[in-house]
Amino acid sequence: MRPFYENFPFFCIFLTMLCGIITTLIHDGKKARYVTIISLFLCAAMNATVFIMTAVKGVNFTYTMGAFPAPWGNELRSGPIEALLATVFCLVINFSLMGGKKDLELDVLPEKKNMYYIMMDLLAASLFALCYTNDMFTGYVFIEINTIAACSIVMAKDCGQTIVATIRYLIMSLVGSGVYLLGISILYSITGHLLMPNLFTAVNDIIFDPQLRYPLAVVAGMICIGLTVKSALFPFHTWLPSAHGSATSSSSAVLSGAVLKGYIILLIKIVCRVFTPRDISYLGAGYILFILGAAAMIYGSIWAVRETHAKRMIAYSSVAQIGYIYLGLGLCTTAGIAAAVFQIIAHAFTKPLLFVSAGGLIDASGHQKKLYYLRGAGWRCPSAGIGFTVGGLSMVGLPLLAGFVTKLVLGQAALAEGIPQWQMITALAAIGISSLLNAWYYLPAILQIWKTEDEPLGPNGEVYSEGRYTPSRPFKVAVACMCLLVLILGCAARPLMNILIQGVGLL
Amino acid sequence: MKTDNWFQRLVRWTNGDSKPLHEPQAHVEFPKKETPEAPEAPFEKGPSLLKSSAGEITNFSLMVVSMFCCGVLILVLLLTVAYLPRFGSSYNAPVNEVSQRYVEQGVQEVGATNLVTNIILVYRGFDTYGESCVLFLGATAVIMLMAIDRNNTTKKDLEELEETEKMESKNRNQIIRHVTMILMPIIFLYGLYILCNGHLSPGGGFAGGSILGGALILCETAFGVKKVHSFFNHKVYHIIKVGALILYAVLICYTIFVGANGLENIIPLGKPGSILSAGIILPINVAVGLEVACTMYAFYIYFGKGNL
Numbered sequence: 001m002r003p004f005y006e007n008f009p010f011f012c013i014f015l016t017m018l019c020g021i022i023t024t025l026i027h028d029g030k031k032a033r034y035v036t037i038i039s040l041f042l043c044a045a046m047n048a049t050v051f052i053m054t055a056v057k058g059v060n061f062t063y064t065m066g067a068f069p070a071p072w073g074n075e076l077r078s079g080p081i082e083a084l085l086a087t088v089f090c091l092v093i094n095f096s097l098m099g100g101k102k103d104l105e106l107d108v109l110p111e112k113k114n115m116y117y118i119m120m121d122l123l124a125a126s127l128f129a130l131c132y133t134n135d136m137f138t139g140y141v142f143i144e145i146n147t148i149a150a151c152s153i154v155m156a157k158d159c160g161q162t163i164v165a166t167i168r169y170l171i172m173s174l175v176g177s178g179v180y181l182l183g184i185s186i187l188y189s190i191t192g193h194l195l196m197p198n199l200f201t202a203v204n205d206i207i208f209d210p211q212l213r214y215p216l217a218v219v220a221g222m223i224c225i226g227l228t229v230k231s232a233l234f235p236f237h238t239w240l241p242s243a244h245g246s247a248t249s250s251s252s253a254v255l256s257g258a259v260l261k262g263y264i265i266l267l268i269k270i271v272c273r274v275f276t277p278r279d280i281s282y283l284g285a286g287y288i289l290f291i292l293g294a295a296a297m298i299y300g301s302i303w304a305v306r307e308t309h310a311k312r313m314i315a316y317s318s319v320a321q322i323g324y325i326y327l328g329l330g331l332c333t334t335a336g337i338a339a340a341v342f343q344i345i346a347h348a349f350t351k352p353l354l355f356v357s358a359g360g361l362i363d364a365s366g367h368q369k370k371l372y373y374l375r376g377a378g379w380r381c382p383s384a385g386i387g388f389t390v391g392g393l394s395m396v397g398l399p400l401l402a403g404f405v406t407k408l409v410l411g412q413a414a415l416a417e418g419i420p421q422w423q424m425i426t427a428l429a430a431i432g433i434s435s436l437l438n439a440w441y442y443l444p445a446i447l448q449i450w451k452t453e454d455e456p457l458g459p460n461g462e463v464y465s466e467g468r469y470t471p472s473r474p475f476k477v478a479v480a481c482m483c484l485l486v487l488i489l490g491c492a493a494r495p496l497m498n499i500l501i502q503g504v505g506l507l
Numbered sequence: 508m509k510t511d512n513w514f515q516r517l518v519r520w521t522n523g524d525s526k527p528l529h530e531p532q533a534h535v536e537f538p539k540k541e542t543p544e545a546p547e548a549p550f551e552k553g554p555s556l557l558k559s560s561a562g563e564i565t566n567f568s569l570m571v572v573s574m575f576c577c578g579v580l581i582l583v584l585l586l587t588v589a590y591l592p593r594f595g596s597s598y599n600a601p602v603n604e605v606s607q608r609y610v611e612q613g614v615q616e617v618g619a620t621n622l623v624t625n626i627i628l629v630y631r632g633f634d635t636y637g638e639s640c641v642l643f644l645g646a647t648a649v650i651m652l653m654a655i656d657r658n659n660t661t662k663k664d665l666e667e668l669e670e671t672e673k674m675e676s677k678n679r680n681q682i683i684r685h686v687t688m689i690l691m692p693i694i695f696l697y698g699l700y701i702l703c704n705g706h707l708s709p710g711g712g713f714a715g716g717s718i719l720g721g722a723l724i725l726c727e728t729a730f731g732v733k734k735v736h737s738f739f740n741h742k743v744y745h746i747i748k749v750g751a752l753i754l755y756a757v758l759i760c761y762t763i764f765v766g767a768n769g770l771e772n773i774i775p776l777g778k779p780g781s782i783l784s785a786g787i788i789l790p791i792n793v794a795v796g797l798e799v800a801c802t803m804y805a806f807y808i809y810f811g812k813g814n815l
Contacts, residue, residue: 001769010767014760017640021752024647024745065633067766068616071605074633109658115651122644129637141637145644152648158658182584189591192600202600211590218587 005053006061008046009078009132012086013125015039020121029113036117037094040124044090047128051083055499060506062134070134071195077134081341081503085265086131091485092257092348093124099356099478100250102363102471107157107248116156123149123259130262136184136274137194139266143180143230147173150259153251154243165242172239173230176263180226187219187274196273207279220285223270228289231263233326234296237319241303245312249359252311253352256318261344264325268337272507277332290330290423294430296323301437310362310371313441314354317395320434321347327427328410335413338500342409345496346394346402346489353482354391356475360384361449364469371445378449380469385449387479392442394486397435402489407431409497618776618785619706628711628788629762636759639798643752646802653809660813668812676731687729694722698796705792706785712792716799723804732812744801751797758787758794 019039026032054060060079064070097104097120108116122145129142151173155166188194190212191202206212229236244252271280280286300319307313321343328340361374364381368374378385394401413419414427489496592599609626617625627635655665698718705711727735765772777784808814 002767007764007767010763014756018753018756020640021643021749021756024749064767065763066629067762067772068630072608072630073766074631109656111656112651112654115647118647119644119651122640125640137631138634138637141634141641144641145637148641148644148648152644152651155648155652158652158656186587186591188601190600192603193605215587215590218583 002061002063003053005049006063006078008050009076009083009086009128010063010065012043012046013128013132016043016121016125016128020118020125023114023118023121026114027111029108029110029117032114032117033097036120037097039121040090040094043124043128044087044094047083047087047090050078051080051087054078054083055080055503058502058506071193071198074138075134075195076132077196078132079503079506080499081507082131082265084499084503085261085341085344086128088345088348089127089131089258089261090124091481092352093120093254095478095482096250096253096257096352096356098474099352099482100248100253100359101474103249103359109158112156112158116153119149119152119156120254123153123254127258127262130266133266133269134196135194136187136196136199136270140177140181140184143177143263143266146259146262147177147230150255153254154247156251157246157248161242161246165239165246168239169243172236176226176229176236178226179222179229183219183222183226186215186222190215190219196269199274203275203279207282217283217285220275220280220283221288224267224285224289227263227267227270228292228326231260231267232319232322233289234292234299234319234323237296237300237322240319241307241312241315244315244318244355245309249311249355249362252315252359253355256315256355257348257352260318260322261348264322264329264340264344268329268340269507271329271332272337272504277334277337281332286330286332288330289326290426293323293326293328293330294426296320297327297430297434298323298437301434301441305437305441307441308371309369310358310374310445311355311369313371313445314351314358317354317438317441318347318351320438321351321395323430323434324406324410327430328413331413331419331423331427333413333416333419334501334504335409335416338497338504339406339409339413341500341504342493342497343406346406346486349482349485349489350391350394350402353387353479353486354395356482357384357387357391357479360471360475360479361388363471371448374445375448375451379452381471383471383476383479387483388449389446390483390486392446394490396439396442400487400490402486402493405490405493405497407435409493614779617788618779619788620779621706621708621711623709624706624711624785624788624792628791629786632759632762632791635795636755639752639755639795642798642802643748646748646805649806649809653813655813672732676733679729679731683729687725691722691726694718694725698722698800702792702796703782703789706788707780707782712795713799715792716796717803719796719800720803720807723800724807727804727808732808739804744805747797748801751794751801755791755794755798758791762787 016039019035023032023035026035058080060077062070063076063078065074065076067073069075104113104116126142126146126149130139130146133139133142147170151166151170154162154169156162184194187199190206191199193199193202203216207216225236232240244255247255271277275283277286297320300316300321300323304313304316304320307316324343325340325347328336328338328343330336331339360381361377361384362369364384365374365377378388390401394403397404397407411428411431414424414431609622609630613622613625613630614620617629619625619629653659698715698721700715701710701718702712702715705715723735723739762772762774764770772786774786776786779785783789
């Protein structure tokens, strides 16, 4: 008889799925919303329990899905990192839903609101499954669920721009899934397994076989490319700004905070558990991820500087931040991967904070999305202004905020022994330049929203006066919680980093 | 503005006073759909607005780059195939203990004589449950996009739809109606047979469900949406879809929980080969079949009419 808490990952996946199915029958959008939010808080509690139990003991466990053990049946596997990330995703989705409430009421038609929550429930289920899966094919099934749900929440705001953005997103996403599927089919035909531990032994046997080295390199490449297309790494990022920039704010927040990260976690699991980080670097995929990550950090920031549309600017900043994650992963060391996981968590809270607060600022300025018309918006909606300021400063890398710790641990990982010199120099240069560019577009934006001198004018000369806009209570709670989490991550990073390094070792 | 030097411009930009330096190129402003003179405008105007100033050249170079990428991908994949082990040889990697147990002990352990059903519904039941959720999500996404609402339909569209419906109901083809009348019961029966015999012979929920869905679509084409509505309306659709998925979820949940915690499974396996055997496989097949039938019909009807 296994300890009861080991059932929790399975409960989370099925609870959210069942909630999604039952929500079909709830036609009232408000009740559907409560069902989703309550189920997600329950899941957060369960995942947090799993995290505490595994982190304290420093163990991981496998959970057979059914009576038949792993290579025959399905299996979940849980350790500190998986449980922590699942908890983070629950919280991020919940805060985004709470923060984007006003926009949701405006953008999604009342008769279609319950479907939006169905998508959110299944999105959460698929994210849990991507965190906990121990099987390449189960990963693929839940990638499919994730793709459909993610495209639908972009589409939910039913206007021309979002439809075009959704089509782009859908095409790129399907290319990504297709390439990943091809990768696992080739891997199956040379190893005969789909389960990660079995694949690990099989790959170790054949990695130095001259006959099979080439297909193995192709597999590593295809899996990496498939998942990077879906998580919008630099040359494949073209779908991201329009999808994240045009969707309703809670969709943008969930997409950038949780959905992109789900694929990266699967990739990290594959890098650590099917191959070893050393194998990935031996097969050449590590260097490619590293270079693309560094390029994304600079390219995304340059485009964000050029952008005048508030939400698209934040979306381009996501491209840069995804680059940080891949830079850490591409170093192929434990410290590098732990830094990447830290960046996943930090960005998962900071970016939704920015999107949600930008949504509030835009609401307070007569739904004008250009930065130019957001001048002084911070005074009209102070909670959103504070959220935007904290998020922006964290992205720039102000000490005591989460973004600073990311840059610090990434830099430390790049300076560690055994990293080739060119990688060290590239990483440090990319971090430096990217931080400067981040400051170049976030600081003016922050200054603009706190501007006081003249009355802000809309495109037709409207005047938005102070105090006309009152944000909803869930919005304030969500922004406050996310600000607090960003601060905690920035102040108390060392214990968390220790847990992450231990967790990466346990992967 | 032109007289400013770069520093003054920077200061103005930082203060948020000046207009932005660059207008984004791919930012498309869509006209409202209500404008009577250009109802199709979004899709006619889209490409031309998306073009950059050096449109033709960019398009051509993009085409060359994408063709080059495809060519490289094709070459890499062909080379990979050359390295792969020969198809069908008994020394291949996939011939291992995994498939051996499925073939040798499947009937005994799970109870269905159809081995494929054993694998997809019991051994790897979690994956298949995920796949049925994909179907459910697909149908929901189509309803979300296509269902008639005030954003995607104008009064004129509704009138046109009604007119077409009237025209169709007047000119129903007699031959199709009579043939359908004869065929319908047979097709339904055949679908049900495949659905319920999924654990004994080739077939099962996915195959049987698509036959049922096809029968519903045929019924709609022959008799019109109103006749189908008399027995399969919005409410029935939702109840069947949700009921089937919940039944599936509960069964698979129970099996997984019991199996993982080492408790005793009270669902009997029965005698392999008889119709009431193989434990949860028969009800799951029925549930999957209903789900697939509902999804197929929903796709058809929402893409055509926008309303169930």
